Amino acid sequence: MKSSNKPALKVLETKASSKFVPPKQDPKTSEQGPIGDYYSKILHDLGEDPSREGLLRTPYRAEKAIKFLTCGYTQSIDEIVNEALFSAENDDMVVVKDIEYYSLCEHHILPFFGRVHVGYLPNKKIIGLSKIPRIVDVFARRLQVQERITQQIADTLMEVLEPRGVAVVSEAQHFCMMMRGVEKQCSSTVTSAMLGEFRSNKATKDEFLSLIRSSLR
Numbered sequence: 001m002k003s004s005n006k007p008a009l010k011v012l013e014t015k016a017s018s019k020f021v022p023p024k025q026d027p028k029t030s031e032q033g034p035i036g037d038y039y040s041k042i043l044h045d046l047g048e049d050p051s052r053e054g055l056l057r058t059p060y061r062a063e064k065a066i067k068f069l070t071c072g073y074t075q076s077i078d079e080i081v082n083e084a085l086f087s088a089e090n091d092d093m094v095v096v097k098d099i100e101y102y103s104l105c106e107h108h109i110l111p112f113f114g115r116v117h118v119g120y121l122p123n124k125k126i127i128g129l130s131k132i133p134r135i136v137d138v139f140a141r142r143l144q145v146q147e148r149i150t151q152q153i154a155d156t157l158m159e160v161l162e163p164r165g166v167a168v169v170s171e172a173q174h175f176c177m178m179m180r181g182v183e184k185q186c187s188s189t190v191t192s193a194m195l196g197e198f199r200s201n202k203a204t205k206d207e208f209l210s211l212i213r214s215s216l217r
C-alpha cells in the first residue's frame with residue numbers, strides 16, 4: 001500500500017459528517033423506489049458522495065439487484081409445479097445433481113453460493129426435471145440460512161410429489177466467512193435433509209450418497 005491512501009481517508013471523514021441531501025432524481029427517467037433512496041443514504045453514511053458521477057445510478061441499480069436476489073418471496077411453488085407433474089410407473093430413484101444456486105445469508109446480507117443435489121423415490125408421480133432447479137431458486141432468492149433452503153426444498157418435493165422419500169444435500173461457500181469474520185476462503189458447508197425412505201432405509205440413503213459422491217467437493 002502506498003501513502004496515497006491518506007487524502008482519500010480525509011475526504012471520507014468530511015462526507016460522513018456532512019448532512020445527507022438526497023441527490024436530485026430526474027422524475028421522468030428515474031425508476032428508483034424507496035429502497036434506492038435508502039441505498040443513497042447508506043452511501044452517504046459510509047462517507048461516500050452519492051451525487052458523484054460513478055454513484056449517481058448506483059442506488060437504482062442496487063435496488064434492482066436486491067429485488068432480483070430476493071424475488072423468491074413473490075414466487076409461487078404452485079405456479080412452477082403447475083402442469084409439470086406426470087404420472088409414471090417407474091419407481092426407480094431420480095437424482096438431479098449439481099444444481100447451482102446463489103443466495104443471501106440472513107445474518108449479514110452477504111452472498112452464499114453452492115450446489116444442491118436432489119433425489120426422490122417416485123410414488124406414481126414424477127416432476128419435469130427443469131422444475132427442480134426452479135424450486136431451488138424460489139427458496140435461494142430470499143434471505144436465508146443454508147440449512148433452511150435444504151429443508152424447504154425437501155419439504156416442497158415431499159408435498160407436491162408425495163414420493164416414498166426425498167433427499168437433498170447442499171454444499172455452499174459463504175462470503176460472510178470468506179470476506180470477514182474467520183476469513184476462511186476454502187471451507188465449504190454441507191447440509192442435508194433426508195425424508196421418508198431416505199431416512200428409514202440405510203441402503204437407499206447410501207445409494208443416493210454414492211450417486212452424488214463424485215459431485216461432492
Ligand SMILES: [Zn+2]
Nearest residue numbers: 105107108176
Ligand atoms: Zn452470514
